[in-house]
Amino acid sequence: MKGLIQQYPELAAAVTEFERALESAGTWSHTPAPSTVRDDFLHAIKNTSPLQQTTITSPKSANSRKFMRIAAALLLLLGISGICNILLFRKYEGVTREYYSLLGKTQELRAGKQQAENNINTIRQDMGIVSARAIKKIILSGVPGKEDHQVTIYWDTTSHKVYLFQEKLPDAPAGKQYQLWAITEGNPVDAGLLDNCHGLCKMKDIGKAQAFAITLEHTGGNITPSTDQLYVMGKVPI
Template sequence: METNTYIESGILELYVYGLLNETENKEVNQMAKNNKEINDEIIAIEKAIINLSTSFSPFLSADNFEKIKSKLEIKHGKVIDIKPKNNWLTYTGWAAAILLLAGVGYQYNQMNETNTQIVTISGEKSKLQEAVVNLELKNKQSESTLAVIRDNKNTVVNLAGQTVDPNASAKVYWNKETQVVYIDAAGLPEPPEGMVYQVWALKLNPLTPTSIGLLENFTADAQKVFEVSKTGDAEAFGITLEPTGGSLTPTMGQLYTLGKV
């Protein structure tokens, strides 16, 4: 960034007012060390603020004035009062001073408004960046889901609804070579509080269920596609509703879906 552009950006005023964060303060300090124009501009801003504050300093009170006057009379004799001349030059000077003060006040208010706008824009920028990051994460999740579904090496097992909920459904995407298993649980209802869906790989003769995972964070997962533990010899898959943490054996009265390979 060019020096003039950097100076006109308003960041130096924010630096002098102490409105920058630690990282931005370090950046301005480094710029001031490396660039004399920027350092001079910071000094000029500080002087302007000091002059402005000085112009509002309190006047000498009447009591203090009388005390000083009495001491001077004792030491040096009577102090002669000098009355100012009421001429047009005096009024013109006061008018000019008032106009100058009003102009400084206006510029100060404008600068405050600009600083507020800068802070607001910075906050909106941070929110936008956060939204972009979240969107990128969702896109990656969607791409991963599509890759699973479109893998030609997957065996797709449809799980039909059972007595507890005939309308329930789910799909298993099982790569027998890698033994990786994904569950598409979009057809399952939201589990009640304190309950979780548990996936079982089944051997049918004799019936032997093996837990291969829980569908945790079900409500928060918009895709409803979950990777569970690998399995290599399943003959069927089932999903039951179990207490949080899962069960050692499936609760058959809460069997929601079932399907053979």
């Protein structure tokens, strides 16, 4: 009975009315309740039907839910866009690093190729010089105490050009420089200073010479050779 009263408000109202009628009639005197009260109570039970629960959706609540769905979709798209941008940026960085790495390697290869071509051209020129018919090859060997030193002179007796190939000669100490001398009729003639050249080094032109020699002098050279600093010497072949 309590369950029915809680479920149906009309039934609860009828019960309350019935209780009030009983109180007004004086239940302790055992006076029978009016027939109208009983009829009303039975009528309420007979005509009472379960109430259908109705959910009322206000326009404001519907708009709010629609807005939330749109906002959620936009946030999802924004998140996906951010992730895509991060991935694309990382890929761009990787491609950029690869590009500059390949560019650097290409430049190195080009520089190496150019250097190799220059070296080949230099060797061809040197070969052309030393193989000329007018060239005389003079071997300058180390003097006593310096036997492991050696220099080769290529002297063009027609053009008077002199070329030096430094084979076995130690680097000059600081403040010092090697100087080539041509011995002409017993007199030394300055034939030039050795710079940091590689391969065939062009020296001063010499018209006549019976021998060549190299001494170690102060930087800038000397007008006469320091005989105590003689390193190599060789005679011109007849």
